[in-house]
Amino acid sequence: MVIPVHDINPSRRTPWVTYALIAVNVVVFLRTPGAISSPAGSGTPAALCRAQAFIEQWGAVPRELIHDRLPALVPTGSAVLGPGGRVGCLLAPPAYGKSPPLSVLTAMFVHGSWLHLLGNMLFLWIFGNNIEDRLGKVRYLLFYLLCGYAAGYGFAVLTPDSDTPLIGASGAIAGVLGAYLVLYPRVRVWSLVPFLFFIPLRLPAWAVLGLWFVLQAFYSAGYGVSEAGTVAYAAHVIGFAVGALLAVPLRPGTRPPPEPRPVQVRGPRW
Template identity: 75%
Template structure:
């Protein structure tokens, strides 16, 4: 596994859509419950209940996506104390939810600082060049299509799941797939944890190809104990869809270069 920190790949124009997506994800996260506490890892039960209610409301639930299923009871954000101790109170949903739109809202919801920063790092490094090649409007549509494909792909594999999917990982995986197709030989600076975080300048096909193989390996349930909490299948589907959508652009001649903008 390589942690990318910079790619040697100038862009022709300011990637405003990439910047706007990053800003939107950060703003939504800052308005979520448990933001301050998630830095320390110590989360009061009341805030944890608020977070569960928030995620249930705005996350994408596979069973809702495919079956139109509606839960009878959901977390209400209220702490209840019973014979078994304190817990989150369940109650009938106080909101109406459109499953297809929940995929869109789920793309901007993250469960922790680590979840958010990891996703935004990859979008920051690789999103600008993909946006540069697609164009701003087509890039935004591409990003959303990859996110939807990832969510519904995961739901197809686990249609009975009632655990909400959250995060931009599926859409960003699509960006990575497109980058691999469009710029396989571009050099990427990355840190290699196995080599004590030694910085190395590696080709994109190695950095992103190894990432995809690792996600596929994890999605099969090998090598990780988090297969039930991380939607690796969504990463695999998003990456594959992004790569396929980028193939026509790879076949076409790249646009003429304008004066390069340093990053």
């Protein structure tokens, strides 16, 4: 997969909303039990149970979204020893109130591991500033949340009986990527391309983001990934499509990024 690292598309205003979204995601992650134990989010059974309970409470569960009710039993955060010496998480009736529609919002700021968090924040950092610059702060925030909600509920409709919590900002950020592809398809993006080792290349945004979308659609159809995969690729596809559609009416008024000015090198004065 191509990894973008920088786009040649300067913004006119400081992207305070994008910075705030990144900051909130990082703070919530640092307060997630067990999530910071390792880059992959692994840890002791007790830490994993606490993290599972946290994600169950603040994540968006498709079955809860469709039926608008909580399950009878949820993880409590305590590890127990089960039959055959297997360690599991103690289940009990939920001791908290939870609004399924509101859980889509809270789930956008919960991540399960450092890799999950940093991958999402990288894409938001690179592409979010220009979409915020084009939409303005308030409309950009509403756009971001709308894409996240569309991705969350869209995924729930496709998997109405799933009990696996949906977490992460991927759906909302996918909307940002879709809008960027529509508004700035020819902008050059410095990217790392895997070929024996990572090679830095300057590619057009339509190639970088188009490839990303094709891969997400390919994976969401079940190709190239195992059935045990936990990534909600369909949510990425839905968020991307919604973001692209919302950006179409804005395209005629979008100015191309300014051309880089040539650097003049002056010789020494004698």
